Amino acid sequence: MPVVTDHDAVPLTPVYTIVIRESGEASVDGHPVDILPGQDARDAALANIQERAARLDRPVRVNAKEPDGSTWPLIVDWDGEVTPLEHAHPTPPAPTATRRAPERPPTTAASPAHLPPPTGEPVIPGPPAAAPGVDWMALLPPEYRDMLDAVKSADAAGNLPAAEVAARDLEDALDDAYGAVHPYTVNAVAVRANIALRKAAWATSLELHMRAAWLRHDQQAPRGETLHLARQAHFCWKHLAAPCPKHPGTHDPAQAQQRVQDLLRVLRHVDVEPIIITTTEEWAAKLLPLAS
Structure with a gap:
């Protein structure tokens, strides 16, 4: 599957954050990523993002932070294709004020x-x-x-x-x-x-x-x-x-x-x-x- 060419078509949220540490550990949005024996931390983190993209059935936005402090904006699809971006992800627009929806009544189904x-x-x-x-x-x-x-x-x-x-x-x-x-x-x-x-x-x-x-x-x-x-x-x-x-x-x-x-x-x-x-x-x- 080709890399994502229409960057604007990818929703602005969520934007996941990958952090790679000098120790060889990785996290996604603060959660430690499981790393297989011999697997690179970056590959493990991207596999975690792939699962998230698969659940959403679309590409997702990512900020990948390296141990040297650099940050790389990416778009990652469910099949593992990674598209580097030349600029930071756009800032999502502030939510507009809307009338609060009525609260749903509580349910007690065994779920x-x-x-x-x-x-x-x-x-x-x-x-x-x-x-x-x-x-x-x-x-x-x-x-x-x-x-x-x-x-x-x-x-x-x-x-x-x-x-x-x-x-x-x-x-x-x-x-x-x-x-x-x-x-x-x-x-x-x-x-x-x-x-x-x-x-x-x-x-x-x-x-x-x-x-x-x-x-x-x-x-x-x-x-x-x-x-x-x-x-x-x-x-x-x-x-x-x-x-x-x-x-x-x-x-x-x-x-x-x-x-x-x-x-x-x-x-x-x-x-x-x-x-x-x-x-x-x-x-x-x-x-x-x-x-x-």
Whole structure:
């Protein structure tokens, strides 16, 4: 794919910031970038930007800061093409004053969107789509609201183990009443996946994210959230495969090696962005054999 020639067609925001340090480390918008053995920090940072561009389905703007203090404005596309710019990125226009939109009423559907976001690098969900005949955002029946409230209360108090137990109780109750593939139950699985991710329980979170993404895809659930779950599965697997400074001692390369084919099967099944599949295959080829 050729480099981007129409620079003005690339939206002015977001503008991501890559920082390369003399130590050989790299970050994107302040988040450390995982670097494979033998991989250059710049290549690792650009691969991170590729994933972001793939999620947005368009090229993105980047400021790359070198150890010597120089800054290079770039445009990076999802396929890895990098277009250097001769001038700094234009300053986005100041937002115009608009009348404040009315606030949306709170919802209580058993969805990970109704709990605090996971720690670590955020994964941006795509736009929601309609699922014919199934309301994936429907409120839980009244008899299960107290169980959901128990999950949310424990979560708000920072007691993730208690939230995890309450979420498992909710899933079991919904499974008994509606079956394992009903949207109520699948949404509860997604809640459990979210909690496990924030506990850095990578293997458990990987399993739950994969299950929720697969079941949603098979039932033609709104695609944005399905892709979000699949991307989060990829996120969990990377942390299972390699050490993370924020969560020392939580990785398990042997478990990652055992589950990589399951992950790839899910990513292909839900038709996630090709760059995410490629990244998983590269990690499996380069990193996991070293850990054997």
